[in-house]
């Protein structure tokens with residue numbers, strides 16, 4: 300057998316350990332994986348809400364759901380409840396579930412809007428099991444024969460620990476130490492080795508930069524340009540604090556908009572993660588801290604941790620023999636909990652395009668193109684939440700309401716406003732109903748509807764909608780309380 304290729308993962312946060320674990324798990328016969336991390340620097344320590352694709356990733360890489368949940372204090376997540384986003388006092392949910400029944404020509408909300416125009420149809424949420432269950436605090440992986448679409452809330456530090464233990468048992472070598480220099484081959488421009496402060500050298504054939512916002516390899520050493528997106532996503536700071544739980548964990552994340560930022564609440568089995576995201580252009584650190592601490596319940600367990608960031612991405616996440624995964628490749632703010640998802644998809648992409656032999660540059664370019672398209676799709680969806688608001692109570696909201704947006708998003712909003720048409724993003728990550736939920740939730744109602752919504756008479760439409768909403772109510776009645784389900788399915792290990 301040929302000599303194993305040496306892969307060096309720099310950084311041991313969520314991205315680093317996910318990279319080490321997945322490479323060792325599926326390509327361990329071909330790759331010799333070493334991970335370098337610095338205990339003195341530590342990890343970002345946040346990143347606790349996820350999206351349903353994590354389940355598929357875990358299935359690809361043999362991670363058992365219950366074991367993972369027990370080890371990470373995890374709870375289930377059916378979506379996000381957004382408070383005060385369209386206007387102060389508003390509330391809506393973006394859930395992972397389907398709403399009603401769409402068909403190849405028309406999305407369900409078109410029928411619902413037609414019903415509204417005729418004075419019936421109730422609320423959009425009456426047609427979505429995940430949404431009704433989230434609000435009722437209920438959960439099970441299945442209601443009768445219907446599988447729920449869900450993700451998780453997890454303890455980020457415990458998740459990295461869980462992955463480390465699995466990686467080391469697969470033979471991943473962990474080297475503790477601070478990287479002080481990155482040595483580059485003057486002829487090829489490839490990275491040759493990492494030099495550690497204590498004098499140790501870690502050489503490799505391929506490097507995965509997971510050094511977080513520092514981007515030591517791709518950014519600092521290889522000088523790959525950072526494309527700044529802060530004119531669309533102005534937030535550049537967050538403060539995070541953990542509190543004791545005061546109620547059973549709800550199966551959703553809460554995103555509460557304030558006059559100059561927004562706050563998250565992420566319920567774990569034994570505690571709650573809280574944080575505020577804001578822009579230093581519009582809010583001081585002291586004011587943000589006061590807003591955060593004034594809007595938590597329970598006792599604080601940690602001191603508020605200040606995190607500074609810049610939204611945007613490295614234009615070429617793979618350059619020479621180095622790929623950036625995680626925060627080293629860029630950051631979109633955490634409003635829709637998409638960072639771990641982007642780590643997972645990058646790792647799957649890397650493994651499909653892994654440079655075992657032949658020219659590396661075309662593989663890198665394919666990786667870069669696919670990654671760029673994916674990030675732009677997620678970016679547009681996040682911007683929508685800020686742009687589509689009626690809020691005019693602060694400089695912060697006035698900035699967002701009036702800002703220019705990417706053409707791709709402007710086109711989408713225009714079509715919805717006129718005709719109510721929605722479609723999935725270009726990588727089929729956010730489906731049509733995600734866009735619909737946010738647009739309607741934030742007060743954008745279409746002026747016209749697809750003609751097919753009038754094919755049924757109002758009486759027949761009413762009968763069909765009632766069938767759908769009673770199917771949801773019927774399934775909802777089968778679900779236990781979320782916390783009771785956790786107790787029997789995956790109680791946390793102490």
Ligand SMILES: Cc1cc2nc3c(=O)[nH]c(=O)nc-3n(C[C@H](O)[C@H](O)[C@H](O)COP(=O)(O)OP(=O)(O)OC[C@H]3O[C@@H](n4cnc5c(N)ncnc54)[C@H](O)[C@@H]3O)c2cc1C
Pocket residue numbers: 309310311312313314315335336337338340341342343344345346347348349455476477478479509510511512513515537538574606608624625626627633636637638639640
């Ligand atoms: C405020 C905020 C909220 C977030 N919320 C979510 C969320 O809800 N959901 C979600 O999916 N994502 C979220 N994220 C993103 C998520 O936290 C990250 O994507 C995830 O934690 C991965 O981080 P990382 O591993 O890339 O970086 P880090 O956790 O920063 O890890 C970097 C690693 O590199 C090492 N390192 C750095 N420099 C050196 C050096 N010189 N020598 C040796 N080692 C070094 C560090 O020790 C560490 O091990 C959030 C991010 C922020 C900032």
